[in-house]
Amino acid sequence: xxxxxxxxxxxxxxxxxxxxxxxxxxxxxxxxxxxxxxxxxxxxxxxxxxxxxxxxxxxxxxxxxxxxxxxxxxxxxxxxxxxxxxxxxxxxxxxxxxxxxxxxxxxxxxxxxxxxxxxxxxxxxxxxxxxxxxxxxxxxxxxxxxxxxxxxxxxxxxxxxxxxxxxxxxxxxxxxxxxxxxxxxxxxxxxxxxxxxxxxxxxxxxxxxxxxxxxxxxxx
Numbered sequence: 001x002x003x004x005x006x007x008x009x010x011x012x013x014x015x016x017x018x019x020x021x022x023x024x025x026x027x028x029x030x031x032x033x034x035x036x037x038x039x040x041x042x043x044x045x046x047x048x049x050x051x052x053x054x055x056x057x058x059x060x061x062x063x064x065x066x067x068x069x070x071x072x073x074x075x076x077x078x079x080x081x082x083x084x085x086x087x088x089x090x091x092x093x094x095x096x097x098x099x100x101x102x103x104x105x106x107x108x109x110x111x112x113x114x115x116x117x118x119x120x121x122x123x124x125x126x127x128x129x130x131x132x133x134x135x136x137x138x139x140x141x142x143x144x145x146x147x148x149x150x151x152x153x154x155x156x157x158x159x160x161x162x163x164x165x166x167x168x169x170x171x172x173x174x175x176x177x178x179x180x181x182x183x184x185x186x187x188x189x190x191x192x193x194x195x196x197x198x199x200x201x202x203x204x205x206x207x208x209x210x211x212x213x214x215x216x217x218x219x220x
Contacts, residue, residue, distance in 0.1 A: 002126045002172060003095060003199050006086040010156040010164075014040070016073045016082040025066045026087045026095040028195070030132035031079040032059045034162040043074025049099045050193055057134050057162065057191050063097045081156040083132065083166045089199050093125055100129075100177060101194040110135060110190045111181040112147055112167065119196075120176040126199035127173045134164040137188035145182035149173075168197075 007019035021027055031040035039058040042048050046062035053059065064071065066086075076082055089095045098121075103113035112131040121127055131150060135142060142165045143155035150167035157163040177194065 002090060003128050003197055004088045005153070005168060005170065006088050008083070008085045008154045008166065010081060010083050010154050012081045012156060012158060014075050014077055014079045016084050018071055018073055018084050019086055021066045021071060021086045022069050022088070023066055024089065026063055026097065027066055027071060028061065028063045028085050028087070028097060028130065029073065029076070030059060030061050030083040030164070030166060031076040032057065032081050032134035032162070032164040033078050034080045034134070034136060036078065038078065040079035041077040043076060045074060049097055049195060050102060053191065055104065057136050057189060059132065059134055059191055059193065061132055061193055061195065065094070080158065080162060081164050083154050083156065083164060085130070085153060085166055085168070087197060090125065092202050093199050094202055096198045096200060097130070098196045098198060099193070100196050103192045104190070106189045107187050108184050109181050110142065110145065110184055110192070111179055112150065112192050112194050114179040115177045115194065115196065121196065121198055124198045124200055128197040129169040129173050129177050130195040130197055131167040131192060132164070133190060133192035134162060135188050135190035136162050137184070137186050138163050140184035140186055140188065142184070145184065147180040147182055149180060
């Protein structure tokens, strides 16, 4: 019983046609904004996973649990680009995204930072890592860089000033996530966010009803 990545898409703009999804899938959108310390806005119906940055480049990540196969992105005001990724739990399970790390750098190193000590989940059915990164340079080919334990999922660029990528573990993470870095050619400011994806039962151990993901006992 494991998490599956179902689909992904990108669009340079403030909206995005969501890729293939079904009821109970989790949709994660990473919104990157170049050259501004003010992050894109989170549309109604999406749950935020991080505090808004106060320096450029900025980004925000939101998620929702699909209740149909026709969900809409809403408008992520001021976004330079959007990355949408869809994950599916096993039958009778839920996926809960959890914030792990945000890293801001300036130079020739880009990093997906480590999760805080003591935050490795226990008693979950599956655990994946998700990473979103943006850098203020379009020529450093972030999508070709190797971050140990991660697979490149999607990439976008304006071809002139920035690039953004999504990576994920594409498999169960069996130990706490540790910092992974790569070198690039041209120095530039970068920002990355790392999430953990928890797969948990829909029902309580005592056999109760279906839980809303935001009120599941494992995150309270």
